[in-house]
Amino acid sequence: MCGRFTVTATPHELLNRFGVAINSNLAPRWNVAPSQSTPIIRSHGMTNEMVMARFGLDGVLANKSLINARSETITEKPTFARAFESMRCLVVASGWYEWKDKGKPHHIQLNDGRVMGFGGLAFTRGKHTSFVIVTNAATGALADIHHRTPLVLASSDWQTWLQGSPEQAQSLFTPIESRHFNAYAVSPDVGNVRHDHAGLTAPYKAPVIEPDQADLFS
DSSP states (O other), X not given: OOOEEEEOOOHHHHHHHHOOOOOSOOOOEXXXXXXXXXXXXXXXXXXXXXXXXXXXXXXXXXXXXXXXXXXXXXXXXXXXXXHHHHOEEEEEESXXXXXXXXXXXXEEEETTOOOEXXXXXXXXXXXXXXXXXXXXXXXXXXXXXXXXXXXXXXXXXXXXHHHSOHHHXXXXXXXXXXXXXXXXXXXXXXXXXXXXXXXXXXXXXXXXXXXXXXXXXX
């Protein structure tokens, strides 16, 4: 499951990578969580546009709160099938967090640190847009951390995802290779949505209890 991620790219990086202009200030985010707004890219006629959208579907758009859509069953679920046909989007992300065990989060990013495009589905109700992240089965070293990963799309596949047919989009569901990513343990502080700062992505080493301290409770 992908429930927390980072968006730290500058407007200049987003223009270079996605070809979309940012008309407002975009502050870096180090701990994007469900119900919060973050940039997504969607097709708009012959071009692409970036909009702010709410992460996750609430009870108005779905029977229960949803943040992910499994690629294996995406065409079978009524909530996702229609959006998969015509409302696919790219979720802008610099990295994501997964918990290997309870209390042991890891940050995962591309080896070169570039901003990524996750496959997503967009949902519009009135003037408000929400999205979910499409997930795949994890493989290799990433599977040692968690059994699911976001659908990380190669830049060469972005337009196919946004504007291609459902059949073409389904051809992109190949699991990503873990060799393209750098994963490392980070502070448990990321589990608290109130924390949102650069230190959350710093490598973390759990504090060691000195023998004399441990003896106090033996």
